[in-house]
Amino acid sequence: MSINLLKNSSILAPSLKRGRPSLNKIPSQHNILNIRNLRPALHNISNTRYLLSILFTVSGLLLAQLANWYFPQLAESEIKIYEINLFEAALFKLNIMGAYSIVLFAMIFIYLVIGVYSYFDPDRRIEYIQRAPFRFVSGIGLALWDILGTKTLLLPQPFFPGPSRILEALLMEGGFIFENTLYSLRLFTAGFVSGVVIGVVTGILIGWFPKIYYWVYPVLKITGVIPAVAWMPFALTLFPTPFLAATFLIVISAWFPVAFLTAQGIASTQKVYYEVAKTLGARTSFLVFRVAIPNAMPHIFTGISTANAYAFTTLVISEMMGQPGGLGYYINASRVWSAYYKVFAAIIIMAILFSLIMWGIGVIQRWALRWQRGLVK
Amino acid sequence: MRELIEIQNVFRTYVDDKENQVEALFDINLSVREGEFISIIGPSGCGKTTLLRLLAGLDAPTSGALSINRHEIKSPDPERGYVFQQGSLFPWLTVEKNIASGLKARGVYQKQKQDISHYIQLIGLAGFEKSYPHQISGGMAQRVAIARALINRPAALLLDEPMGALDSFTRADLQEKLLELWKKNNTTMMLVTHDVDEAIFLSDRIVIMTPRPGKISEILKIDLPRPRDRAGIDFAGIRSSILEKLHLASTRQPPEYEI
Ligand SMILES: Nc1ncnc2c1ncn2[C@@H]1O[C@H](COP(=O)(O)OP(=O)(O)OP(=O)(O)O)[C@@H](O)[C@H]1O
Ligand SMILES: [Mg+2]
Numbered sequence: 323m324s325i326n327l328l329k330n331s332s333i334l335a336p337s338l339k340r341g342r343p344s345l346n347k348i349p350s351q352h353n354i355l356n357i358r359n360l361r362p363a364l365h366n367i368s369n370t371r372y373l374l375s376i377l378f379t380v381s382g383l384l385l386a387q388l389a390n391w392y393f394p395q396l397a398e399s400e401i402k403i404y405e406i407n408l409f410e411a412a413l414f415k416l417n418i419m420g421a422y423s424i425v426l427f428a429m430i431f432i433y434l435v436i437g438v439y440s441y442f443d444p445d446r447r448i449e450y451i452q453r454a455p456f457r458f459v460s461g462i463g464l465a466l467w468d469i470l471g472t473k474t475l476l477l478p479q480p481f482f483p484g485p486s487r488i489l490e491a492l493l494m495e496g497g498f499i500f501e502n503t504l505y506s507l508r509l510f511t512a513g514f515v516s517g518v519v520i521g522v523v524t525g526i527l528i529g530w531f532p533k534i535y536y537w538v539y540p541v542l543k544i545t546g547v548i549p550a551v552a553w554m555p556f557a558l559t560l561f562p563t564p565f566l567a568a569t570f571l572i573v574i575s576a577w578f579p580v581a582f583l584t585a586q587g588i589a590s591t592q593k594v595y596y597e598v599a600k601t602l603g604a605r606t607s608f609l610v611f612r613v614a615i616p617n618a619m620p621h622i623f624t625g626i627s628t629a630n631a632y633a634f635t636t637l638v639i640s641e642m643m644g645q646p647g648g649l650g651y652y653i654n655a656s657r658v659w660s661a662y663y664k665v666f667a668a669i670i671i672m673a674i675l676f677s678l679i680m681w682g683i684g685v686i687q688r689w690a691l692r693w694q695r696g697l698v699k
Numbered sequence: 700m701r702e703l704i705e706i707q708n709v710f711r712t713y714v715d716d717k718e719n720q721v722e723a724l725f726d727i728n729l730s731v732r733e734g735e736f737i738s739i740i741g742p743s744g745c746g747k748t749t750l751l752r753l754l755a756g757l758d759a760p761t762s763g764a765l766s767i768n769r770h771e772i773k774s775p776d777p778e779r780g781y782v783f784q785q786g787s788l789f790p791w792l793t794v795e796k797n798i799a800s801g802l803k804a805r806g807v808y809q810k811q812k813q814d815i816s817h818y819i820q821l822i823g824l825a826g827f828e829k830s831y832p833h834q835i836s837g838g839m840a841q842r843v844a845i846a847r848a849l850i851n852r853p854a855a856l857l858l859d860e861p862m863g864a865l866d867s868f869t870r871a872d873l874q875e876k877l878l879e880l881w882k883k884n885n886t887t888m889m890l891v892t893h894d895v896d897e898a899i900f901l902s903d904r905i906v907i908m909t910p911r912p913g914k915i916s917e918i919l920k921i922d923l924p925r926p927r928d929r930a931g932i933d934f935a936g937i938r939s940s941i942l943e944k945l946h947l948a949s950t951r952q953p954p955e956y957e958i
Contacts, residue, residue, distance in 0.1 A: 597757050598787050602851060603777035604804035612803065616791040693791045697833045 367447050376437040379454045380430045382461020387426045389465040389473075390419055390486065397475040404493040418472070421493055422486035426464070433457060483663040491656075491667035498652075503671055505647035506637060509565060510679075513572025514633045518626055521577040525584020525625070529618070530610060539585065546578035550636045554643060568640040575636040576629035583625030587618025620694065623687045630683060634676055703887050704731040704754065704855060709763030711749050723749040725912030727763070731855075736881060736888045738898035739906045742945070746913025747891040751857045754889065755781045767855065777805055780848030780856040780886075785864045787844055788832040794843050795819065795828040801850040811850075818846040821883075822876060838862075838869035842876065849880060855887040863893065874900060878925075895941050899934060900927050907944055917944060 395401065406414040440446035464485055470476045471484025492499060527534050528542070550571045557567035591614050599613050641650025649668045656664035688695075711724040723746040731737055739747050752758040753765055756775040765772040767779065775781075788797050798815050802808040819825055822842040824835075832840055841861050848856060858877075862870045874897060881888055892898050898905045905919040919941065923933055 594783055594787050595789060597775070598781070598783065598789075599800075599804055600757070600775040601755055601777070601779065601781040602801045602804040602847070603775075608804050612800065613789070616789070619791065693793075693831045697790065697831075 366444065367451060372441065372447055372451065375451045375454045376434065379433050379437065379450070379457045380461075382458035383426055383430045383433070383464070384461070386461045386464040386468065387423060387430075389468050390422055390426065393469055393473050395473055397473065399472075399475070402490075406493070406496075416493060418486040418490045418493065421489045422468075425485075425489065480660055480662050483666065487663045488666045488670065491661070491664040499649075499667065499671065502647050502649050502652045502668075503675070505645075505651075506641065506649045506672075507675070509568055509641070509645075509648060510572065510633065510637050513569045513637070514576050514630065516569070517573040517576025517633060518580050518629060520573065521580025521625065521629065522584050522622060524577070525581040525618075525622070526588055526610070526615065528581065529585040529588025530614065535585070535589075542578065542581060542585075546582060550575035550578075550632070551639045551643070554640065558644065564645050568637070568645055571640050572633045572636050575632040579628040579632060580622065580625040583621040583628070584618055587621025588614045590621070591617040620691055623683075623691065626683060626687075627680075630679060634672075634679075638672065701733055702730050703733040703735075703767060704729075704889075705764075705766045705769075706730065706750075706754075707764045709750075709753065709760045709765060711746070711753065711758070712761045722912030724753075724760070725914040727913075727915060729906065729915065729918070731887060731889065733854075734885045734887055736890070736901055736903045737906060738890045738892055738902040738904075739908060740892055740895065740898050740941070740945070741908030741913075741916075742910055743893075744913075745908040745910035747908060748859055749913065750908075751781070751859050751889065751891055754855075755779055755857055757781070777801070777851040778854045780851060780853035782841070782844050782848055782856065782858045782861045784860045785837065785841070788840055788847075790832050793829050793831055794824060794835065794839075797832070797843055798847045798850055801847045805851060814850055818850050821880065822846045836869070838865050838873055841865065841873060845877070845880070849884065849886070852884070853886060855889065858888065858890045860891050860893065862897065870894070870897070877901065895938055895945070896929060899923075899937050899941070900929060905941065907941070 401417050401419065403415055403417045406416055408414065437450060440450040468484045468486060471482055472487045473484065477484075524538070524542075528538050529535070553571060553574065554567075557570050558564065561567040561570060595613050595617065596609055599609055604613075637648070638650040638653075641648035642654045645651050649672055653665050653668045656662070656668070706727055706729040709724055709727040710722070713721040713723055715721055727746075727750060739750065741747060749758065753760055754767075754772065756772050756779065759773075772779075789800060792800060795815060798818055799808060799812065802811050802814070816828075819828060822845065824839060824842060824846075827835055827839065832843070835843070845856075845858075845861065862873055865873065877888070877890075878901060880886070888901075890898075890901065899921055902921055905921060906915055907917045907919065908914065909916045919937075921937065923931075923937070928934060
């Protein structure tokens with residue numbers, strides 16, 4: 323104790339008294355935080371190397387394209403020609419090879435566009451180069467899959483159709499698949515959004531009011547871990563339409579993780595923040611909406627991400643167990659006819675949908691939690 | 700100058716987990732005049748934070764009375780600003796919004812938002828308005844915390860070791876900023892500190908406390924003219940007398956933690 327005091331008392335030299343440079347003369351924040359200028363030279367990628375990497379990226383897909391067109395069709399299966407009526411305006415004649423070719427070209431085009439876009443930004447260049455091997459190998463993978471599947475039928479059929487065969491599902495009944503996708507989306511949006519909203523509200527109530535915590539939290543803990551689809555029999559009898567029944571199940575599955583984590587986030591608010599707010603003159607509404615809820619935001623978003631996965635699972639399962647539409651319904655209907663290429667088509671669409679939703683949530687999350695950037699890794 | 704804060708026979712006893720009674724404050728009496736700068740100094744555990752929290756209204760005395768402007772202190776109020784030791788800025792708000800939260804909490808944001816840039820200038824943080832707390836230094840963060848309390852124009856500012864975590868250069872810088880703000884606003888200041896030099900440099904009076912039970916052992920009036928010279932002979936004289944008192948105070952008492 324006394325040592326500490328002595329140290330402090332001798333430390334301040336008289337020269338410190340006046341004319342100290344004040345901190346507002348520090349160069350503006352913009353200069354300080356502009357780290358990009360400090361990047362070591364190794365990160366600067368030469369133009370030639372970058373262009374080669376673009377070429378490398380698309381060459382896998384080009385090989386897939388070559389396999390599509392020039393590898394002989396060895397299997398004795400019929401390649402049908404489909405007429406596609408695009409918005410009643412233009413009529414296309416297309417077989418599965420043509421459709422697959424369009425998809426491959428689209429992918430090549432996208433990678434080229436990303437390549438050009440990333441050209442101007444050193445960070446994106448690095449990212450592009452890092453992803454090149456994966457993209458190349460995916461192309462090779464598609465080529466192999468195509469050869470072993472549709473071309474030669476060496477993979478066990480009908481379980482593993484090639485990529486072009488999967489596209490056939492879209493050629494045959496693209497409109498029907500689209501309708502089912504819309505049905506799934508509608509169901510998901512209705513259930514997920516209400517589940518998240520209800521979850522946030524109940525989570526705040528549980529986290530804020532000790533009484534509600536006491537009575538509701540144990541119920542939440544016990545019922546929450548039960549997979550929502552277990553309630554299916556009740557849902558189907560209690561709700562007038564299958565759509566409402568499934569919505570209810572998705573609401574439950576999204577509600578639980580959101581409520582749980584929101585409550586935790588609210589309850590974990592440090593006392594000092596409430597005390598600061600009170601000394602500043604805050605009333606309860608300020609404590610809830612400007613202290614507890616912002617503090618809980620990271621938790622809330624963790625809850626939403628988890629809820630997204632739960633809700634998606636519930637969506638597909640409940641569609642497979644008794645909905646008049648949706649991708650889950652489509653899978654089930656196709657399976658009955660052993661049309662596994664259709665099953666794959668639906669699965670791929672689901673994967674794309676789910677990734678898009680995750681991406682959208684990620685964008686919102688990064689915006690809402692921008693204050694955390696650099697604070698957590 | 701008239702009396703602003705009145706502390707009369709205040710006791711605060713805590714009961715810890717093992718049912719032991721801890722007399723954090725024992726018969727505290729102090730009156731503070733308007734515009735006065737008071738420092739509270741004393742070894743760890745002598746009840747400095749407890750006293751400040753009572754004044755803020757964040758805690759209540761076991762017995763005794765605290766008042767400001769002859770009104771009993773019952774709950775926190777923006778007329779008594781409070782600056783915590785460290786880490787009290789809302790991490791989800793920028794520097795600017797943290798300062799603005801002082802106004803928002805009182806619901807006067809629309810009326811007084813032009814004050815914000817004034818206080819940012821005053822604490823020398825122009826250019827950092829949009830920075831988040833984790834992007835600025837500890838010294839800058841404490842200045843923001845001070846500005847956030849001051850923007851409510853409190854009659855008294857209670858500071859609990861606001862410079863405890865800072866290096867001596869930043870600390871000296873902040874001390875002058877504090878004096879500047881004090882002179883400008885005529886705010887009554889009550890500062891808890893561990894640093895004897897800081898207390899002498901800033902205060903009109905220094906309250907020396909001793910632990911177990913936590914009570915005031917001495918109140919020293921510092922009559923040195925301002926601005927004060929830390930290297931001056933008078934300064935050194937006061938310093939050694941305070942250190943001696945503190946040393947005595949800490950040896951006279953039983954050890955802080957018994958094992
Ligand atoms: N909430 C509490 N519960 C129990 N005991 C407490 C509580 N707060 C403080 N005390 C006790 O009261 C005494 C005084 O604490 P206080 O925090 O006021 O000391 P301090 O002078 O501020 O010390 P420091 O310089 O280390 O901050 C200590 O012995 C402490 O253990
Ligand atoms: Mg303390």
